Amino acid sequence: METPGYVALSRQAALRRELDVISNNIANMDTPGYRGESMLFVEYLANTKDKVPAGLRKISYVQDIATVRDLSEGAKTATDNPLDLAISGDGFFAVESENGERYTRNGAFMLDADGQIVTTSGLPLLNEAGQPMVVPDTAGRIDVARDGTVSYHEQAGGDAVQVGRIRLVQFENEYALKKDADVLFRADDQAALPADGSEILQGFIEKSNVKGVVEMTKLIQTVNSYQSAGKMVESEHERQRRAIQTLAGRSA
Amino acid sequence: MRSLSIGATGMLAQQMNVEVISNNIANMNTTGYKRGRTEFHDLLYQDLRRVGSASSDAGTIVPSGVQVGLGVKAAAVYRITEQGNITITDNTFDIAVNGKGYFQVELPSGDTGYSRAGSFQLSPDGDLVTPDGYLVQPGITIPLDASGVTINASGEVWVDIQGQVAPTNVGQLELATFANEAGLEAIGDNLFLETVASGAANVAAPGTEGYGTILQGALETSNVNVVQEITNLITAQRAYEMNSKVIQASDEMMRSVTQMR
Numbered sequence: 247m248e249t250p251g252y253v254a255l256s257r258q259a260a261l262r263r264e265l266d267v268i269s270n271n272i273a274n275m276d277t278p279g280y281r282g283e284s285m286l287f288v289e290y291l292a293n294t295k296d297k298v299p300a301g302l303r304k305i306s307y308v309q310d311i312a313t314v315r316d317l318s319e320g321a322k323t324a325t326d327n328p329l330d331l332a333i334s335g336d337g338f339f340a341v342e343s344e345n346g347e348r349y350t351r352n353g354a355f356m357l358d359a360d361g362q363i364v365t366t367s368g369l370p371l372l373n374e375a376g377q378p379m380v381v382p383d384t385a386g387r388i389d390v391a392r393d394g395t396v397s398y399h400e401q402a403g404g405d406a407v408q409v410g411r412i413r414l415v416q417f418e419n420e421y422a423l424k425k426d427a428d429v430l431f432r433a434d435d436q437a438a439l440p441a442d443g444s445e446i447l448q449g450f451i452e453k454s455n456v457k458g459v460v461e462m463t464k465l466i467q468t469v470n471s472y473q474s475a476g477k478m479v480e481s482e483h484e485r486q487r488r489a490i491q492t493l494a495g496r497s498a
Numbered sequence: 499m500r501s502l503s504i505g506a507t508g509m510l511a512q513q514m515n516v517e518v519i520s521n522n523i524a525n526m527n528t529t530g531y532k533r534g535r536t537e538f539h540d541l542l543y544q545d546l547r548r549v550g551s552a553s554s555d556a557g558t559i560v561p562s563g564v565q566v567g568l569g570v571k572a573a574a575v576y577r578i579t580e581q582g583n584i585t586i587t588d589n590t591f592d593i594a595v596n597g598k599g600y601f602q603v604e605l606p607s608g609d610t611g612y613s614r615a616g617s618f619q620l621s622p623d624g625d626l627v628t629p630d631g632y633l634v635q636p637g638i639t640i641p642l643d644a645s646g647v648t649i650n651a652s653g654e655v656w657v658d659i660q661g662q663v664a665p666t667n668v669g670q671l672e673l674a675t676f677a678n679e680a681g682l683e684a685i686g687d688n689l690f691l692e693t694v695a696s697g698a699a700n701v702a703a704p705g706t707e708g709y710g711t712i713l714q715g716a717l718e719t720s721n722v723n724v725v726q727e728i729t730n731l732i733t734a735q736r737a738y739e740m741n742s743k744v745i746q747a748s749d750e751m752m753r754s755v756t757q758m759r
């Protein structure tokens with residue numbers, strides 16, 4: 247029956263990792279397109295060989311089994327920048343990275359030296375045909391329609407010229423997407439399906455969906471739980487010490 | 499302890515954010531200034547429990563593993579090259595570009611600098627120069643006996659000379675555009691330099707396809723929106739505080755460990 251220490255330890259180890267997740271959320275509070283995460287805990291039951299009634303023969307430890315992503319939409323802020331795009335509804339932008347296609351909700355795009363529409367880390371945004379979109383340098387203002395059609399006007403007037411339509415994709419199981427650095431998601435084996443019904447807002451950016459107040463509350467809770475688990479270890483230590491003293495005193 | 503350094507990355511990123519915002523606010527009244535914006539990205543992720551790994555012999559898999567992120571970084575400070583407001587100054591040599599394009603300026607080093615600030619003056623020789631005395635390219639010389647100067651929308655410079663009925667054309671202003679304006683390198687004094695990221699300069703007369711037009715007697719103000727900047731400043735300050743709380747919380751957790759026996 248020397249398990250209380252280990253039960254508390256399992257709690258403390260899990261809480262330390264939860265604090266890591268919370269800190270990452272807070273650190274990325276201003277990262278556009280970032281999706282907050284929270285730790286999912288489960289009870290881990292273990293058998294003991296103690297001679298106690300059957301119902302008490304299980305000891306429950308705690309295990310952090312998964313990080314669960316918050317899939318809610320982040321707030322949209324107007325930026326007046328024509329290449330800031332936000333998705334209203336489900337879906338991701340598809341961008342081409344060196345290691346294959348990646349998906350992102352971070353709509354801060356810009357033009358690179360070749361006139362391609364790229365993310366701030368330089369990855370080209372893909373159109374429906376899976377090709378980068380190129381805007382010639384004679385273009386005046388670039389327009390992105392709600393359905394994702396990108397067009398531009400020559401500066402001196404004239405008709406709008408279409409460049410292509412932005413490909414929006416969604417996934418059957420968004421929770422299974424893996425996070426890469428630079429606010430990118432990786433699909434691995436999942437097929438990217440067209441995200442119908444979602445719209446693109448030009449001149450807006452989707453902030454991260456992290457709610458500062460909620461994270462601060464979780465932060466405080468985590469610290470308090472960690473400390474109370476620590477108290478438990480201490481009182482268990484005290485109990486054992488007294489037991490030894492008492493028993494040693496009697497036998498002497 | 500990971501959360502300590504994660505909190506530190508958050509504080510560093512927010513500090514840079516505040517620096518960019520303060521520079522925007524400081525340049526609120528700078529002619530032709532383009533505001534900057536800090537762009538954040540998340541850092542690498544560590545897989546503590548891999549997504550999709552088997553959780554039993556029966557082949558059940560973990561639907562979403564434990565991925566712990568390692569914080570945030572400031573990925574880019576990029577310039578938003580939106581047109582600023584135009585203010586009428588009625589000053590002959592104040593010139594604003596309405597649309598795309600930069601004035602070309604010859605720097606003392608011989609390089610060409612690019613600028614949106616059209617507050618020009620005349621040198622003792624009658625050359626059109628920037629407030630720092632750098633020559634505007636292609637060079638335009640106003641005759642000393644000129645009584646009036648008119649610059650039209652397409653950048654032609656006409657002067658009235660006493661005794662002559664028709665105005666005389668003394669030169670043509672040109673504008674430079676870039677594929678990626680945000681890739682220009684700012685060197686201060688309202689000047690930019692061409693870089694690999696911006697692409698090469700394409701030079702043409704104002705008003706031609708893809709180029710802005712010239713407005714005489716006006717200046718382009720900065721495109722800083724003060725209300726937005728102040729809001730961003732408040733948000734950044736709060737975010738900084740929250741990250742410092744993360745560090746405090748990590749510290750408290752560590753302290754409770756050291757006090758245990």
